[in-house]
Amino acid sequence: MKIAILGAGNAGCAVAADLTMHGHDVTLIKTSNSLHDDNFAWLQANNGKMTLNEFGEIKSAHIHKLSRDVADIQEAEIVIIYIQTNYHEQLIKRIAPYLQDDQILLINPGYLSTAYVLKHCAGKRLIIAEAESSFIDGRIMEPGLFRVGFRNVRNPVGIYPASRKTEAKNKLDQLQERIVYLGSVVEAALHNPNLVVHTVGSVLSIPRIESSHGDFCMYHEAYTRDNPHTWMVLDALDGEKMAVLEKLGFDRIPYVEACKYRNSLDETIDAKEVFLEYAEMPTRAKGPTKVDSRYISEDVPQGLVMLESLGSALGVATPICTALINIASAALGRSMRAEGRTPERLGIENMKTILRDSGKREIII
Numbered sequence: 001m002k003i004a005i006l007g008a009g010n011a012g013c014a015v016a017a018d019l020t021m022h023g024h025d026v027t028l029i030k031t032s033n034s035l036h037d038d039n040f041a042w043l044q045a046n047n048g049k050m051t052l053n054e055f056g057e058i059k060s061a062h063i064h065k066l067s068r069d070v071a072d073i074q075e076a077e078i079v080i081i082y083i084q085t086n087y088h089e090q091l092i093k094r095i096a097p098y099l100q101d102d103q104i105l106l107i108n109p110g111y112l113s114t115a116y117v118l119k120h121c122a123g124k125r126l127i128i129a130e131a132e133s134s135f136i137d138g139r140i141m142e143p144g145l146f147r148v149g150f151r152n153v154r155n156p157v158g159i160y161p162a163s164r165k166t167e168a169k170n171k172l173d174q175l176q177e178r179i180v181y182l183g184s185v186v187e188a189a190l191h192n193p194n195l196v197v198h199t200v201g202s203v204l205s206i207p208r209i210e211s212s213h214g215d216f217c218m219y220h221e222a223y224t225r226d227n228p229h230t231w232m233v234l235d236a237l238d239g240e241k242m243a244v245l246e247k248l249g250f251d252r253i254p255y256v257e258a259c260k261y262r263n264s265l266d267e268t269i270d271a272k273e274v275f276l277e278y279a280e281m282p283t284r285a286k287g288p289t290k291v292d293s294r295y296i297s298e299d300v301p302q303g304l305v306m307l308e309s310l311g312s313a314l315g316v317a318t319p320i321c322t323a324l325i326n327i328a329s330a331a332l333g334r335s336m337r338a339e340g341r342t343p344e345r346l347g348i349e350n351m352k353t354i355l356r357d358s359g360k361r362e363i364i365i
Contacts, residue, residue: 001174004073006031007082007089008040008066011108011134015082015177017134018136022176027065027072031083031091040066042143053141055283056146068111071098077171080106081113082134084294085302086339088113093120101125104168106157109133111302112189114160114354117344126159127168130188133262134179139285149283152262154178158185161357183250184358190245191258194295195303197223200234202288202295203324205332214289219279231272233320239297240318241307245315249360292332300328305340313343 001026004018008030016028028048030040036221043050048063067073073079073095083091099105103126107113110130117128138149157172157179159165167180172179182188201222202209210215222230234255242252256271264274288295304321311318329336343351 001078002076003078003175004028004029004076005080005082006070006073006095008043009036009082010138010140011136011147012082013039013043013050013140014052014136014138014148015060015080015108015134016063017052017061017146018177019175020050020063021059024175025064025074027067028063029067029070029072031068031070031094032087034332036140037290038139038332039143046144049144051145052148052313054151055143069144070095073103074098074100076103078104078106078107082108084298085109085111085113086294086298088269089116089120090292091344092116096121099126103221104125104129104171106131106172108135109192109194110185110189111192111195111306111341112185112346112351112354113176115350118350119347127164129168129172129288130158130160130269132156132188132191132258133193138283139171147222147283148276149285150281152178154180154262156180156182156188156258156262157192158182158188160185160354162359184360185354186248186358186360187245187250190241190250190307191253191255192303193255193259193262194299195307196234196237196241196255198295199304199324199328200230200237202291202293203300203328203331204230204233206291206327209288209291212289215286216289217282217284217286218288218295219284223276223279225276230255237320237324240311240316240321244307244310244314244318245317248310248355249358256276296328297332298326301336301340304328305337305342306346309340309342 003024004027005012006029016026020026044066051060106129108131114128138147141147155178159168201218205222238255246252260271260274304325308318308321325336
């Protein structure tokens with residue numbers, strides 16, 4: 001299949017190489033000049049060669065086409081967005097003229113960016129897919145070389161509209177990325193693991209992030225077997241998230257159970273143990289290396305503000321969520337709510353349309 005990937009950062013480059021190895025015709029599109037320009041320039045100078053180091057197994061692929069022109073999405077059957085969620089609305093507005101009827105737009109992850117597609121791509125017969133998390137975890141270690149830290153054993157994805165799920169499945173299964181299908185893009189948005197793991201682990205670690213001068217690994221330090229109180233905060237935030245899901249008509253699935261479903265095929269292992277084993281892996285990358293990083297500046301406004309605003313609309317109290325937003329705003333010296341996702345910014349009617357499509361209750365504002 002012809003696939004276009006928007007975003008040439010860590011995940012975009014890794015998945016572009018992976019899909020190329022699966023036999024697909026991949027166009028990798030750099031959407032900005034902010035990050036990883038050295039890697040993109042290297043790819044351009046070396047015939048698109050991207051190497052994956054997966055626990056010592058070295059595999060290389062030559063990505064078919066490299067581009068900085070978003071118009072190149074027009075010929076793709078599947079268009080994948082792999083940029084920070086802060087910039088989703090801006091990018092969706094930018095690509096709207098070039099999206100074609102019956103294309104699949106896969107947003108990985110989404111934080112309910114389906115609503116932005118409805119807002120800016122009205123009249124286009126798109127299939128929208130939102131993933132909970134990236135298919136491949138890791139980092140670009142040097143230009144042209146990506147070290148794989150982890151691969152999910154399952155990649156949960158929601159589909160909109162639900163009436164086109166079979167059509168979407170027939171194409172997405174060809175990616176060979178272990179995709180499983182959720183009942184709604186809403187579930188994918190709220191089960192994005194970064195919403196709880198990044199925010200709690202980073203906000204509670206702000207002094208350590210600053211004092212480490214770039215030598216901090218959140219997974220190795222914030223989430224250990226010796227840190228029960230960090231887990232108590234995570235569990236409290238997760239409870240608020242589950243209460244919102246339940247009020248919307250979805251199942252109360254704890255974070256650790258969703259993590260286990262993505263990360264392990266062993267049904268006998270304890271769910272929290274699955275996460276701890278993931279956190280302890282030596283391939284966990286350092287980060288955040290500064291307070292104003294995506295762990296906070298992306299996942300607080302795009303994730304927690306969305307959760308808080310949904311809770312407010314539904315009459316669900318979210319005091320831990322609110323406290324984390326307030327602390328992050330104070331630490332960064334700017335309002336996370338002013339930057340964040342709310343039903344109003346996503347579009348209340350778009351939100352209602354998505355929930356109706358899922359067969360669930362509408363938001364009452």
